[in-house]
Amino acid sequence: MEKTIIDNRVLTGEELIRLVQKEKGNICISIIVPTHKLSPERRVDRLQVEKAVMEAKKYLSYNYGKEEIKPLQQSIDELFGQVDFNHNSEGIGLYVSANIKELVQFHFPVREKVIINRSFEIRDLLYQAYYSLPYYTLLLTEKEARLFGGRLNSLSEIKDNDFPKIYVDDYEYARPSRGSSSVGNAFVREFEREKSQLEEIRFQHFSEAVDDGLKHYLTNHNIPLIIAGAKKDLSYFKMVNHHNKNIISELPGNYSHITTTELGKMTFELLRSFMDQSKQQLITDFEEKIGQGRGITGVPEIWKAAKEGNALKLLVEKDFSRPGFLTEKNEYNLHSQSPLKPHQVLADAINDLMEIVLEKNGQVILLENGTLQAHQRIGLITRY
CATH class of the missing domain: 3.30.420.60 (eRF1 domain 2)
Incomplete structure (x- = not known):
């Protein structure tokens, strides 16, 4: 991803990902909107980004205290003012929390998302970071x-x-x-x-x-x-x-x-x-590891391995997401359906899974949609 500046320091994409991970637990706002390179099409970009910004600010107003969200809304407005709509790429990301205020241009198609949670939506950042190799x-x-x-x-x-x-x-x-x-x-x-x-x-x-x-x-x-x-x-x-x-x-x-x-x-x-050729080789390596006992498919199985620190490389289709459920005092077993016991709901368990792998020094690679269809859209190469 492009170099970004925080506190007058130049950050690479990998550094930005590590930084946004540290914000887990705070109010994290991820606004991601597709944009257009061509002049006739990009006329609507300002309206689309402005609409997404208003949606985020409205959600904040309904769900959090006024004093708590005032600096966040101000940061969103400042980022919106920095967008150069005359030189668009294929997408724009606005990332805001108490300690982060970042504008990112994406060089690949993105889906519109407005996500306000206790962690950032990181999959688009991860996808672009893969291609930001110096x-x-x-x-x-x-x-x-x-x-x-x-x-x-x-x-x-x-x-x-x-x-x-x-x-x-x-x-x-x-x-x-x-x-x-x-x-x-x-x-x-x-x-x-x-x-x-x-x-x-x-x-x-x-x-x-x-x-x-x-x-x-x-x-x-x-x-x-x-x-x-x-x-x-x-x-x-x-x-x-x-x-x-x-x-x-x-x-x-x-x-x-x-x-x-x-x-x-x-x-x-x-x-x-x-x-992209390197990605195809990763899929081949993963399929070979299945035969060697070091390749895992299935979200619950991968979740357990990741929590145990056994995740070396997580391969995920770019837009694959699904909810998950965790019962109290058992964070190692992820349920795909709501259990009868008291439980925690994960709106996107795949995003949480990616964060777990990264926190334990594993690697996450986002692949094109459909490339892992034979493996339930996700696969893990384990450490041992």
């Missing part, structure tokens, strides 16, 4: 190499002692003197061939220098790198570079004149495709 984009041209740091569709150019790296072609030669036409033409052809070979060698040396500069950023094989440029330049770079394991995709073409914003949109699509 990455680098290397743009190669005949004149220079530029490096960008990226999160989602936002790129920021790196300018230091290593980048941008300028390619200097200081090859000098004397024009061939006039002689007979046959000798002169042969000389020119040989000269041009040698000049082309020398230029190729020089660009390979340049590519080696670029590759050497990357070692300060690609400190391990898990940092994704996208390379963009003419096919010839990409070919030279791949011949000499030592970071093939980092390269997740290529963007062939001349991009020397496009804006950083345009480049960011294209590279993010490549990153998203790469991350």
